[in-house]
Amino acid sequence: MVYRSLALAALMASIATPGSSAFSFTSNSLSIPTVARRPSTRSSTLYMGPPIDPSAPITEQMGEGSRKYRRTVYTHAEWVKHRSPDRFVNNIKTLFNSGIYKQVSREVYATTAVAVFVFLWNMIAGGYTDLAGVQHGPLLSSPFVQVVGLPLTAFTLVSPSLGLLLVFRTNNSYKRWDEARKFWGLNINHTRDLCRMATAWYGNQSDLDSVDFMGAETGRLGPINPVKRAEDLQQVSLMTWAFVRSMKRHLSPPDEDEADFQVELRARLSPEQADAIISANHRPNRALYDLSVAIENLPMHFLRKDAINQNLSIFEDTLGGSERLLSSPIPLVYSRHTARFLSLWLLLLPFALYEPFKDSWNHIAMIPATAFISVCLFGIEEVATQTEEPFTILPMQGFCDKIGGWCDEIVSWAGQGQDEYYDESGSVMKEYAMWN
DSSP: OHHHHHHHHHHHHHHTOOOOOOEEEETTEEEEEOOOOOOOOOOOOOOOSSOSSTTOOHHHHSGGGGGGGGOOOOOHHHHHHHTOTTHHHHHHHTGGGOHHHHHTHHHHHHHHHHHHHHHHHHHHHHOEEOTTSOEEOOSOOOTTOOOOOOOHHHHHHHHHHHHHHHHHHHHHHHHHHHHHHHHHHHHHHHHHHHHHHHHHHTTOOGGGTTOEETTEEOOOOOOOOHHHHHHHHHHHHHHHHHHHHHHHHHTSOHHHHHHHHHHHHHHHSOHHHHHHHHTOSSHHHHHHHHHHHHHHTSOSOHHHHHHHHHHHHHHHHHHHHHHHHHHOOSOHHHHHHHHHHHHHHHHHHHHHHTTTTTTSGGGTTHHHHHHHHHHHHHHHHHHHHHHHSOGGGSOHHHHHHHHHHHHHHHHTSOOTTOGGGBOTTSOBOGGGGGGO
16 A cells, blocks of 8 residues: 555656847827937846845745746757766756755645654554564553544545646646747747848839829838937837837736836937836837837838738737736636645645555655655645746746847848948948938
8 A cells, every 4th residue: 555655656656747320109090200320239138047046035036036037048058968877866966955945945844744743643542663673552542642543545545636737737827838939939930020021121112113002002111220220229229129018017026027118218218218218107108119110101002011910919918918818817716736646635635644554664654655645735725835936937038138129130130122321330331421
């Protein structure tokens, strides 16, 4: 029966483990030119990994304080380490440094304390064997002092139900994390797509010049001002970055990100634009509006603007989906029932393990067995709880920094038919300086 119990606990644990320039916009005017600003290279990217200082406070090593250190971004080097044959040894070495195990330490102490109580009480009520192997009688002889215990069969019968609850809890928490990561993947993909189309199509109507729409002929565009082109496209890049950065702030704790958010916006945007976004009730919506205005100011056919604006509709979807995940946890009735079921099951387990461990000295082996099973099962529930809210463990700052850099690079490229405006160094040629 002992082996059956341990095997069942191990099985439950295993099946539940699941991966510039700037323009100011107002509601009354599409564009009001302001002083051009170069984008800042400043980044508030947090260090990704455990605290370097071993004397770091315990609040930084577990619980809420440790979440900012779980925002891992893998490169080839990390994948090589991830697949290393030494990973099992390394994971065992860091067993006692695990933030998950530290987080559930109180619960494990509680169940272990119950096991110690059962061990000591039954020695008092039922007798014990000393270290010399001599059997002694009960220390208290009273009809009210009896050996305590429960049948293991009851725990065996409900173990599959508990296992299913934990599997469902863990899998759905992972799905929420995966969905949030996919939303940011869409942001990354479509910000690049937006800037690519804006850069390639700027001022290029080609075969659409003579198309009649609603009885009005589309007028031909004049010569392209290369300086104005660079300003317009840089504005698109900045507003694209401002949206994802505002979305990151919208999904992050205020005490962690508010100061960095304001500093970054004021460093990269004009004062009017930064103030408009910072003072907005819904900052991502305001940034998305400014991006729409920047696209509207681009000299290109409205059908091409419409194609670019389809990316903005996807941004609205990713923003709305992220807000749904942030505001709607797994139904509390399910989470609470699972936590209560698991807690009671583990707190009462020592009473059922007493008799199966009779071959050990005074049944003492049930104490480490209780602790081990508690760590495994409470750890599974803790993993599910930590991944249920995914945004504070996603490297969103890293995503924003990458998006900003990629967009700035894309809009710096010469569009179709624009190569003649630039010399070999990439600077605007002198004969077009009159545009400035």
